[in-house]
Amino acid sequence: MTPPKRRAVPVATEPAYEVRIGPGVLDELGEHLGDEPCALIADARALELHGAALDAAPALRDAPRLAVGPGERAKRFAELERALDFLADARLDRRATVVGFGGGAAGDLAGLAASLYMRGVDVVQAPTTLLAQVDASVGGKTAVNLAAGKNLAGTFHQPRAVLADTATLATLPSDEWRSGLGEVLKTAVLTGPELLGWLEQHADALRPDDADRAAEAVAQCVRHKAAVVAADEREAGRRAELNLGHTFAHAIERAAGFGRVPHGVAVSAGLGLALAAARAAGVLEDEALPARVADLQRRLGLPRDLAALNADLGTPLDGAALLAALAHDKKALRSEPRFVLPVRPGQVRLGVALDPALVARLLGAA
């Protein structure tokens, strides 16, 4: 029997690193850690389910471990102090490596703690959710939340390596799996015909327990994001395209109360809204794109628009609350919200200001 395929995607940031993708890649942790001192900051549930895989790395076997979470609870500011105190109490020095293990929240916290501890120690990220593997694993963004909003305090801190072990996806709750699929779908629209076509061919077969097919989807997303991030490490320009669907999605997450709508599910509805906005604003050139996206959303179990999301939620989101949440987006503080709108597969328009009446109508607030 041939072993499952492993993929390596280089990320040409400064410094450069590799994302290793596939079932079982956690067994490479040992190579990356050597015998330097290290510490683990891990989502408690990921540790319980998949912690045994970490024992393959000798450096981790007796390393200090901090369990965080669940989910966004890992990103409270107080958790950052707890993580930093943990590293200091472990008496790690500047040569130490922090290993982040779990979903995006645990990785964000681990990355931020690593970037601050002694003004920066290395971090190796081992994301265990589809969302974290396709999205948070590339780009070096770290953050915690403030009272005023999500991800308001953070750094850019490129990891030394990322190990996206798709075998860990088998235990993902359905909502988290769908959340990852929302980002995969967004990436497919951004990358253009290739991933969009692949997704149309494989959508029905994409399952948490098919680690090899998931690895192919992850690799395609990571390749795209790596190209964008390498061109714009500090989000000065092109990197903004990754926010396709996100201005609406953040408003949805905020209006619903954070944690109620999984991020990627909100992105799917946000993508639907961005397509509708692009059509109404005359930005959309490929008239067939909305139907192709809607078909994929149906097959992937994702909401195609706000109405579908509201139907899933039971109690519909209030239009006025969505509008207020939109004004609160961190990219829009003190200014009008700007949108990334699709033009055709593989092409978006950045920084579009929309007619407030159109936005109100799209959000059901008119």
Added chain:
Amino acid sequence: MTPPKRRAVPVATEPAYEVRIGPGVLDELGEHLGDEPCALIADARALELHGAALDAAPALRDAPRLAVGPGERAKRFAELERALDFLADARLDRRATVVGFGGGAAGDLAGLAASLYMRGVDVVQAPTTLLAQVDASVGGKTAVNLAAGKNLAGTFHQPRAVLADTATLATLPSDEWRSGLGEVLKTAVLTGPELLGWLEQHADALRPDDADRAAEAVAQCVRHKAAVVAADEREAGRRAELNLGHTFAHAIERAAGFGRVPHGVAVSAGLGLALAAARAAGVLEDEALPARVADLQRRLGLPRDLAALNADLGTPLDGAALLAALAHDKKALRSEPRFVLPVRPGQVRLGVALDPALVARLLGAA
């Protein structure tokens, strides 16, 4: 009457910036801030004494202000959250500039908050103590303290500009003035004959209310530090020379209880210990250096060694406590302490491991 001289020292970090030095340079704040939104994070006492000088900048007149401190209290972890919440509540966006105003602690906090807020906004530093002007103003180090030790959480975040207004020094308490002189003296030993000679010529005339002479001392220190930092921005090598006297100084500060011995005063005693260690270890080549330094220490009102510091303190520091504190230095966690030792003016040896018996004897623990 000719206006007092202003000095500009370029710092070739990435990005590069200038340190403007001299009485009255705060009137240049307006040029640096333009009319972009900004916020002030300031030491409460500096704001009270010198806040009027900030009104020269139109952008600051109605800007949100956060008063912090006094002193090291600004560097508690909870103050970092308060500073970040303050920036978010002011609804600043990514184009905002944070102005740090006060001593090193306020500047460290302002710099760290700026580097984290939305993953990094600009900071302009306006240091108002001699210590901050000669030391903290160059190098981009930011930090807060953790329970386990000082400066354990921070970033490298280069300011957009530094305005060292030496007119603000006139109100410095004597201890803080001497603290700055300790770093000036250390720098003189590091830079070599030029600043050492200048200091020997001007030591008696260096006074808080002679803003022009102070500016000359600050400029010489900043020029030296700028050269070192530009060559080694992330403290991988040569930058370590700036820690001359600091391994001992940190142990003194810790053993005395932080805040009891001003940093630069501890550095002066640490410099004396480093000279004694260098002589005992056969590292010192210029036999005349210890006497020259001791003469300057006497004229500047600084302790020449541990005995002199203990005499100042009344209750002598315990040798065993000093040894324990030395083992706790953040640069020495999990390893033996390493020392920067003087060889001759302008030359040090880095990373020297000393015979533990010698260290114990120097600290009065043998």
